[in-house]
Amino acid sequence: MPSPASGPDLSARLLHLWRRLRPLPGGRWLYARLLGRMVPYSGTIGARVDELAPGRAVVSLRDRRRVRNHLGSIHAVALANLGELASGLAVVTALPPGVKSIVTALETRYHRKARGTLVARCEVALDPVLGETERQVRATIHDHEGELVAETLATWRLRPETP
Numbered sequence: 001m002p003s004p005a006s007g008p009d010l011s012a013r014l015l016h017l018w019r020r021l022r023p024l025p026g027g028r029w030l031y032a033r034l035l036g037r038m039v040p041y042s043g044t045i046g047a048r049v050d051e052l053a054p055g056r057a058v059v060s061l062r063d064r065r066r067v068r069n070h071l072g073s074i075h076a077v078a079l080a081n082l083g084e085l086a087s088g089l090a091v092v093t094a095l096p097p098g099v100k101s102i103v104t105a106l107e108t109r110y111h112r113k114a115r116g117t118l119v120a121r122c123e124v125a126l127d128p129v130l131g132e133t134e135r136q137v138r139a140t141i142h143d144h145e146g147e148l149v150a151e152t153l154a155t156w157r158l159r160p161e162t163p
Contacts, residue, residue: 021034031049045078045081052089080108088154090123096126107153114150116143120141126158
């Protein structure tokens with residue numbers, strides 16, 4: 001049985017759930033929980049999807065003990081996870097039916113200590129995918145004062161699904 005996060009209709013499923021749940025009381029919270037079940041590791045940081053549209057994702061992360069390091073700031077890997085999640089949602093929702101994606105490289109640059117609520121943003125416009133190709137996608141992470149905290153550059157391998 002395929003996992004709920006696989007298959008050609010993932011983009012449609014993510015967007016349909018978002019459009020249906022977003023306006024409901026507690027809908028964003030429920031969407032985050034469902035996303036965490038579809039992509040279990042990404043769910044570990046407890047991020048919340050604030051905006052989602054084809055090729056665009058805005059994801060926030062509250063500052064709390066479970067994502068902190070010993071220095072009293074948000075852990076570097078939690079930041080990388082947040083950036084990868086934003087890039088993944090943007091890429092997957094931009095994919096046409098029948099195209100699969102997977103991260104092949106991930107680089108996060110840290111600009112300052114991360115404290116307070118963080119917001120990761122990613123926008124992508126994809127060219128038609130005629131064969132296997134790679135696309136680099138950048139997600140930026142800002143703190144509550146609007147300062148750039150980190151940037152994640154994700155390399156995504158895209159390829160048409162084989163029958």
